[in-house]
Each structure stands twice: as C-alpha cells, then as structure tokens.
Amino acid sequence: MPSWSFPRDPCETAGEINMKVWTRVELMPRVFTALLVLAALAPAADQHWDIQYYYRQTDSALSITDFTFTSLTRGIACGFTTDRNGKQRPLVLVTSDGGQRWTETPVKETGLSLFFLDDSTGWMVTEKAVWQTVESGRSWTKLKAPGGLLQV
Numbered sequence: 001m002p003s004w005s006f007p008r009d010p011c012e013t014a015g016e017i018n019m020k021v022w023t024r025v026e027l028m029p030r031v032f033t034a035l036l037v038l039a040a041l042a043p044a045a046d047q048h049w050d051i052q053y054y055y056r057q058t059d060s061a062l063s064i065t066d067f068t069f070t071s072l073t074r075g076i077a078c079g080f081t082t083d084r085n086g087k088q089r090p091l092v093l094v095t096s097d098g099g100q101r102w103t104e105t106p107v108k109e110t111g112l113s114l115f116f117l118d119d120s121t122g123w124m125v126t127e128k129a130v131w132q133t134v135e136s137g138r139s140w141t142k143l144k145a146p147g148g149l150l151q152v
Contacts, residue, residue: 078090092140131143
C-alpha cells in the first residue's frame with residue numbers, strides 16, 4: 001500500500017526518500033488506469049432512459065409496484081390505477097416489443113412482487129396470495145395456499 005507520510009526527521013536516509021518517491025511513482029499507473037476507465041465510461045454517461053409508455057387516462061393515475069424484463073423485448077409490470085375518487089384497480093402491464101406498446105391486463109389483487117423463470121412462466125405475490133402465469137402475464141391463476149400459511 002502506498003505511503004503518503006512525510007519525513008519525521010529532516011535527516012532521513014536516501015533509502016527512505018527513494019522509497020517514498022517509488023511509492024508515489026507506483027501510483028501513477030493506477031491513476032492512469034482510472035483515467036482510462038473514466039474515459040471509457042464517458043460515452044455511457046451520454047446514455048439515458050427514454051419514456052416508452054405514457055398512461056393517458058383522464059382522472060386516474062398509474063402506480064407500478066414491480067416490473068421485470070425476461071428478455072430484451074418482453075416485459076411485465078404490476079401495479080394499480082387510482083381514479084379521482086381514490087378507488088384502486090389492480091392491473092398487470094405486458095409488452096412484447098421492448099416497451100414501445102403495453103397491454104393492460106386486469107387482475108383481482110394488486111401485485112407487490114414479480115418473479116419469472118423465462119418469457120412465459122412467472123409468479124406474482126400479492127398481500128393475500130401467490131398467482132401464477134404461463135402466458136407471459138396475460139392471464140393469472142391463484143395458487144392454493146399451503147396449510148398453516150398466515151400471510152404471504
């Protein structure tokens with residue numbers, strides 16, 4: 001590890017001074033490497049997220065609780081809409097074109113978390129149950145809870 005301490009005694013030996021110079025010079029390749037990494041990341045800093053989907057329903061708002069992309073093109077999001085009276089309506093949003101278009105699928109309970117094995121098979125956890133899809137989120141089946149389960 002490089003040393004950045006200053007001499008305690010002005011009459012240090014030449015070996016100690018050379019050692020300090022060597023440890024500082026040892027840092028130069030590391031600094032150069034760090035600068036190269038930052039230069040390589042500079043184009044990545046120019047990258048950003050673009051909004052692909054606008055929820056444009058009058059008098060309601062969309063809230064997403066979880067989302068996942070199982071591939072570059074297939075994505076699933078769960079959440080709910082809230083109308084102007086405060087009533088919530090659970091739904092799942094599905095895309096098969098990388099987020100250019102989303103299809104709303106009404107569900108019976110608001111999803112809190114999603115987990116997918118592949119493009120089609122996945123599970124959605126709600127406050128009361130676990131739901132399964134084998135159709136990429138386009139339809140959901142409530143799984144029977146194991147005995148003794150109090151809460152998911």
